[in-house]
Amino acid sequence: MLTRVFLIFCCLCSYGFSDAYYFFKPPKGWKVANPDLLSESVEIGFIGKSTFKFKPSINLATEEVSLSLENYMKEVKKIYQNDRTTSYRDLGKLPTKAGPSRLLEITKKTKFGQVKMLQAILVKNNKAYVLTGAMESKGFIDMYSIFIKTFQSFTFTDNLLSVIQNVEKKEKLKKTISSFQALENKKDKQKQFNILQKMITKDFNELGTHWQIAILKDIQTAK
Amino acid sequence: MKKAIFYLMLLALIVEPLQAQTTSRTTKSQASAAAEGSFDATALSMVVWGTGMAIVIATAAILIPNSTDDNSGNNSHAN
Numbered sequence: 182m183l184t185r186v187f188l189i190f191c192c193l194c195s196y197g198f199s200d201a202y203y204f205f206k207p208p209k210g211w212k213v214a215n216p217d218l219l220s221e222s223v224e225i226g227f228i229g230k231s232t233f234k235f236k237p238s239i240n241l242a243t244e245e246v247s248l249s250l251e252n253y254m255k256e257v258k259k260i261y262q263n264d265r266t267t268s269y270r271d272l273g274k275l276p277t278k279a280g281p282s283r284l285l286e287i288t289k290k291t292k293f294g295q296v297k298m299l300q301a302i303l304v305k306n307n308k309a310y311v312l313t314g315a316m317e318s319k320g321f322i323d324m325y326s327i328f329i330k331t332f333q334s335f336t337f338t339d340n341l342l343s344v345i346q347n348v349e350k351k352e353k354l355k356k357t358i359s360s361f362q363a364l365e366n367k368k369d370k371q372k373q374f375n376i377l378q379k380m381i382t383k384d385f386n387e388l389g390t391h392w393q394i395a396i397l398k399d400i401q402t403a404k
Numbered sequence: 405m406k407k408a409i410f411y412l413m414l415l416a417l418i419v420e421p422l423q424a425q426t427t428s429r430t431t432k433s434q435a436s437a438a439a440e441g442s443f444d445a446t447a448l449s450m451v452v453w454g455t456g457m458a459i460v461i462a463t464a465a466i467l468i469p470n471s472t473d474d475n476s477g478n479n480s481h482a483n
Binding site: 212213214215216217218219220221222223226228235236237238239240241242243244246247248253256257259260267287289291293296298300302309311312313314315316317 | 434435436437438439440441442443444445446448449450451457459460461462
């Protein structure tokens, strides 16, 4: 009996974890980077505008790990220690909506000038989530609070719809998703998806582009 | 009995370095997300606005697979 209860508990736990979504809110007006140009572990990147020669950017990288946050941090620091062009400072803990993360400030010398980065690292359920914001040294101070605010918006949720505050908007979206999922004809489905896409990009700006992309991908891949 | 102990010891001698090798490999690949994250952040920041940026910025069609909507390019500019 106990074994059965334990197995059911394990199944429920794994179901809950496997269904977890995550997103962060990039600053307003930042553009999505072409995913084809990103490294393997980098899931999404955003580029901002600035009056400086180079532009600020933020990206989210993830990887499966078997380490705790403390040990993962040790490995990260080793990488930066071994790179002669790079120096770093451990800025301690940074709370995010997804839980506590560790913050690093990284300075990198490049051929084109010095770049400063902030990196927030979080480990949860054997997965590392790394948010990195970069800017050339000159404009870094202006970007500091923007990077921190963006990192702090990092959220885990079991249901992307649950983060919508406006009940009316949420119900309208739910209905549109349901009618999309009920369709079988490919052409009708594409038409309804276009309506959904327009609705999400227009009515849910406050949740940010990353959430918008995540929910559209989820709607399209859901069976 | 002596033979059995000898084989067990031999097995332990072989297995231990193999385990160490596997552990070091695992450790090596760990934290690659942090390294790639900082590499990509630097690379993205270094792109100067202009023709180069057009390649770097994505449209919704690339981000959302199987989307055939030609007018969906606005998704990346939603904010």
